[in-house]
Amino acid sequence: MPISKAMPNLPDDLRLLEAEAIAILRETAASFTKPVLLYSIGKDSGVLLHLARKAFHPSPVPFPLLHVDTGWKFREMIAFRDATVRRLGLTLIVHRNEEGHARGIDPIRSGSALHTRVMKTEALRQALDLHGFDAAIGGARRDEEKSRAKERVFSIRNAAHAWDPRDQRPELWRLWNPRIQPGESVRVFPLSNWTEMDVWRYVAAQSIPVVPLYFAAERPVVHRSGALIMVDDGRLPLNPGETPEMRRVRFRTLGCYPLSGAIDSDAATVEDIIVEMRASRTSERQGRLIDGDEPASMERKKREGYF
């Protein structure tokens, strides 16, 4: 086996962020009976999955992946998900809230708030309860949103999966306290201290594959409440006189396609994205229609059991 002198060269700050995330993943594997990695297919999930493979090597990733599917993800996301799982030989559980689906909940007619609650929050709770997962690892970062900035790395949820932001366990040094009572569960955030820029720099440094939707291409879009919405399939009802227009766009975050706003961009590579971000004056979540409802909406969703 070829032996190199030292670890491959990562800039020091990324090397420390990587090591911290790996320690958190090992802590989770060592402390819980049934952890699961929430795989949402985006860049953060991609980094998380890469870190999990590194953390346990040469052992395989010791927990399955869970994708909570609303049925409205971009087609390219689903294709990427399935290809990734096949390529890496991972176990994937896909969960959809069948009851919500039967009720006809969708992001357009039901509105983003109801759709998110039923098809994401409730669906996640269902999946965790169904499989008895006691720890759910996610790729959320503190820099995404100001209530997330207050979140612990090991975040305790009660039996109803609710977060109580006023009563969080102090989390000092690296001495996490993952101990829980029966019925409680934990959300684990190994990327807590990463920024969006860190994620892209790491994707570049480690050549981590990401969904092509992050790169600029000509795509059919319509203008909706100030955002550019991609017409990904025939289910998006067009308003009278509305015709999709081909534009060179890309996405900063990915979710349900009717709720994800694209940005005009020429960034076709990860390096281009990094250059574009350096000049950007807007935040990552700006294109997400689901957060914009009201100032405290993320915190409310988390208290209800959202990730």
Next chain:
Amino acid sequence: METGTGRGLLRFLTCGSVDDGKSTLIGRLLHDAGLIPDDQLEQARRDSRGRAEEDGGIDFSLLVDGLEAEREQSITIDVAYRYFATDRRSFIVADAPGHEQYTRNMATAASGASLAVLLVDARKGLLTQTRRHAIVASLMGIRHVVLAINKMDLVEDGEAVFAAIRQAFTVFSAPLGFRSVTAIPLSARRGDNVVHRSAAMPWHHGPTLLEHLETATAGDDPTEDGPLRFLVEWVNRPNLDFRGLSGTVLSGSLETGGAVTVWPSGRSARIDRIVTFDGDVAQARTGDAVTVTLDTAVDAGRGDLLSGPDDAPEVADQFAAHLLWMAEEPLIPGRSYLLRAGTRWVPATVTALRHAVKVETLEHGAATVLGLNAVGLCNLSTAAPLAFDPYEASRHTGSFILVDRLSNRTVGAGMIRHPLRRAANLHRQELAVSTAERAALKRQRPAVLWFTGLSGSGKSTIANRVERRLHTLGHHTMMLDGDNVRLGLNRDLGFTDADRVENIRRVGEVAKLMAEAGLIVLCAFIAPFRAEREAVRALLPDGAFLEVFVDTPLEECVRRDPKGLYAKARAGTLRNFTGVDSPYEAPDAPELRLDTTAEDADALAERVVELLHRKGIAEA
């Protein structure tokens, strides 16, 4: 917007008394450095409506106070972490709450920071909470302080005010061991001396806050030249041919072929391979997460620490530490908690509270308990030896937390000072005759039968009948009774919560010795706290502790009142009486529950004997 360019990271926190302007300052700093995205600024402007007319429409604290409750009350409750970078440096800032009630959150923020920006309201000067935060920062190992004297826009003769506060802090902080204190006059609200130099304070010739942060030397990050400390986080066993130790190099470096010692066991080995996802490497540096294999099959696992052969950590099961208490329920010496240090969990008790530190004045005072946000110097004893370094030498290997065994809450944060040598000189003597042999001779399995229940519930009556029955059946028994023990061994103890805890701790140890002698020990004690009963259970081998809940309702005990104690307690002539003005925590899952209102004492005693037969403790 860029972060992390590899030019050195500074982790700092803002702290100080409530309303001194910490959150406003962070918001202002980010804003003036051009680091707030337009959409977030727009959001803050909308949220600020009606609260910040004179500040160009933005209440900057809203950029960091992210919880609904915080925005409603205009205070910070929990720490907010923000990440930003300028052309010169990248930063992680933790915005701590100033309110006294949330001191533990401030300590959390300080535990990860190497520099503190301590705010002072220029109009108010140093307040109790300013001093408390300075002391907590110092305890948590922070050596560099920016004394940010804020709200300069509200004082006349700023130069004199600034000089006076700076002088007062110099005097106060002399014993705190800060290596640098940089005072900066500023106005977070107006943005004076935050990023831009202020024309309003021409007398200030020092740096602006951002200039100082960009250049401050506060590098206490783990150093390559420190001693090797590799913390084992996970045992890596993909198949029978590979046994790796996955962990992080906390300080120093690892090399293949290098000799290491595994702690706390003290066994030696050599590094065979350093395995990573990207292939084997010959060396791992401070901060690297790797997997190592050893050349010999020494026993090592999660919780262990690897060092070089010549720079061993301290190994002890008793040590002195500063403890910051973080729970509403006070710390009680003698109570058993779970201690986490590194990746090791071990039961621990505080054996002595040497003194409490007055966090306002640094004075030492006597104390029997530590309340919420109090700091004390304690002696601790752990159920197994621990490998550690003094906190001063390493935050990673010198820190620990205490966790409540029942609620699982994190209740204490500890910083180790030094080992107590007593432990090193006391060696457990291997005994020639084992417990099993002693018990075999008596044709029984030793056990501790613990009768718990309210005063007057019938514990002693039933326990005595059980003992008589066992004796008749030819078993070797001993009875420990609450009142009798308090007349002798424990006559120095009263009935405060702390004394009750110590009472049961001693009784537990005595019962354990007797069980080791091969006896069936019957204990009749109120033992009102679950934690202490569980601690006694933990002292004994699995299955040897049998909790018998003598379940008599309080009204019934009061009606019986065999010793006339309830009458006294109700009349107020007897204090701290269980069930009246002192709590009783009923068992959650006792091995046996006896309902004294349903059956008489003989029938109940028979049930206990049946339990012993079922468990194979006494032969039927």
